[in-house]
Amino acid sequence: MFRKKHSLIKGTLILTSAGLVSRVLGFFFRIFLSHTFGEEQVGLYQLIFPFYALCLSLSTSGLETAISRSVSRFHSLGRTQDGKLIFQTGLILSVLISLICTLLVQKNSVFLSNRFLGDPRCATLLYLIVLALPAASVHSCICGYHYGLQSTSVPAISQLIEQFVRISSVFVLYFIFIHNGVHPEIPLAVSGIIFGELAAAGYSLFSLKKKGCDADSPYILSISKSCSELLRLSVPLTVNRTAITFLQGIEAASIPVCLELASHSASDALSIYGVLTGMALPCILFPCALTNSVSLLLIPAVAQKQAESSSKETFLLIKKAAGGCFSLGLLCSVFFLLTGSFLGNFLFHSALAGNFIITLAWICPFLYTSSALLSAINGLGLTTLTLMINLLGLSIRILSVYFGIPHYGITGYLWGLFISQSTVCLVALLTLSHEIKKEYLQSVESATD
Incomplete structure (x- = not known):
């Protein structure tokens, strides 16, 4: 019982440690990129990531979360083989x-680089x-499967391997190119x-093979039923x-297009975009190594509490996670307000990056807390509500791009980010309060009957 109670804390510490090391490496790697390739090239580099993230969303994101939630639920019910079948299907x-x-x-x-990204250089x-x-x-x-088991060692190590190989391979190739003129x-x-x-x-597959798949429980689900179960959860998430x-x-x-409208x-527009997304935002998102770990583990933890019909424990779990994220956000907000200019000039040799960091510092409490709250909503299986809340936040941000940037420059977009994040955080908090209260009343009525 003691082990079960502290599994979230232990998993968070493991993931956070790996995340912090990974982010430190990635942070200095971004400094290397900005100094080596320049602001405009970094802007091009950043421009393709939303498209890559779109492909990941279609192929991976929804299925990873669905695997995590299903494996956690089946594992708590003692149906581990069904959890493995869900993973293999996914x-x-x-x-x-x-x-x-x-x-x-x-x-x-x-076609995609010309039509949607607006720069033919993005094609390659x-x-x-x-x-x-x-x-x-x-x-x-494979990470989703381990998250469902609330085992974080493989995801943590694979994250470090991914970041280390990514950075070291670029350094090695860079020096080979330079050596050859x-x-x-x-x-x-x-x-x-x-x-x-x-x-x-490669490491994830090796660790999975090493772990083995002993038949410690009978199969209840068929392949068709496991596929149906997985799609039922993953399609709304996807x-x-x-x-x-x-x-x-x-x-x-x-953003670059609207910056051109702002003279x-x-x-210059691509350079400003590169400074914002490749330099300033990574500083603000650096503490997310902790909040992302909490968010990842909240989904299976909340799903397990829900399967056990323990609404009171669910509420306490979410309260502690969200409260910790909000406190971290307040501390980081003060830190970035005091050191933003120094960080921009010292790390990136860019006064503009420092100005962006100071402005973005105000969103930290809401940004860090909303990730935990939205993960808790997903853990309750309310993926449609998560979609609606995220769409609300994005709509505010897009409006700030088209109406804020042409009139107020990039500052209009930065304050749009603040309004968006604070709105998402507030709506997510109200949604969770309503749903947990509803589940509690239903459990009381069932007990009374």
Whole structure:
């Protein structure tokens, strides 16, 4: 019982430790990219990520969360073999979808870069980055399986391997190019993503094979029923993530365009976008190593409490997680307000990055807390509500792009981010309060009957 009670804390500590190391490595890697390739090239690099995230949403994100939730539920009921069957089904589906996405994007990379990203230079980057999709699918599904078991060692180690291989491969290739008298371009950084995901997938598969699949419980689900169970959970999540990522892609592609409407040249607009997304935002998101760990583990933990019909314990679990994230956000907000200018100049040699960090510091409490609250809502199985809340936040952000940037420049978008994050946090909190109260009243009525 003691072990079960503290599994969330232990898992969070493991994931947070790995996440912090990974983010430290990634942070200095971004400094290397900004100094080596320049703000405009970093802007191009950042421009393709919303599209890559869209492909991941279609092939991986919903299935990973569905695997995590289903494995956790079956494991708590003693049906471990059904949990393994769910995982195997999800893995096959995810890899198939990722292969389809890879082929489609590579075939249409020039059209997509011209029509949707607005810069033909993105075609090569798109063609390269989708090569990482199949490996990312394998990696994510295996992580989802371990999250469902509330075992975090494999996801943590694979995260470190992915980041280490990604960075080291770029450094090695960079020095090889320099040694041969060739100045490397930004596609070199994209190749690191491919090597990193391949390494993480390889380790994840090895660890899964080493773990083995002993028949410790009978099968109850058939393959068709496991597929149906998985799709029932994953389709709303996939639609959720895909819709959100699609809107994020529109948001990202529109920022440079709207900056041009605010009297910036195309080169300056891309540079401002690169400073914001490649320098300032990584600083603000650095503490998310902790909050993301909490969010990942909240989904199976809340699902397990719900399966046990323990609404009071669910409420206490969410309260502690959200309260911790909000407290961290307040501390980080003060820190970035006091040190933003120094960080921008010292780390990136950019006064603009410092100004962005100071402005974005206000969103920290809401940004960190909302991730935990939305994960708790997913853990309760209310994925449609999560979709609606995220769409509300994104709508505010997109409005700030089209109406805020042309009139107030990039500052209009930054304050749009603040309004968006605070709104999402408040609505998610009200939603959780209502749902937990409803479940508690239902359990009281059932006990009375």
